[in-house]
Amino acid sequence: MRKRYNPYTYPRWLKNIRGVCAQFAIPISVFQGIRTILFPTGFDVLLLALVILGAVALHLQII
Template sequence: MRRRINKFNKYRYPPWLRQTRAVCVQFIIPITVVQGVRTILIPTSFDVLFLAVLILLAAALHLDWI
């Protein structure tokens, strides 16, 4: 019988990396909201790109892509 290879298993990470990821998940949404408000008030190209990166990072962490 062929064994399935799971490419992503978050429980195989070291404990310090899992803890760091958990802290990032808690802080990414408030930082994204603040950056979104800042982008609405004073939009610059850097702010828009930074907001896009934060949104992608928040989605990736929420959906367990990272």
């Protein structure tokens, strides 16, 4: 059986790391978006999609 996800049971240091990552997710997404517009390669598009998905997941507290 799968264990239920509860962010309140995580250690304090892990909550701090998650908070810092959430603060940097949007600026990194903007930077990567500008870079993808200027130099569009397949890798940049894939990286932008991953960064945006990660930012949304952190914002919605999925991960």
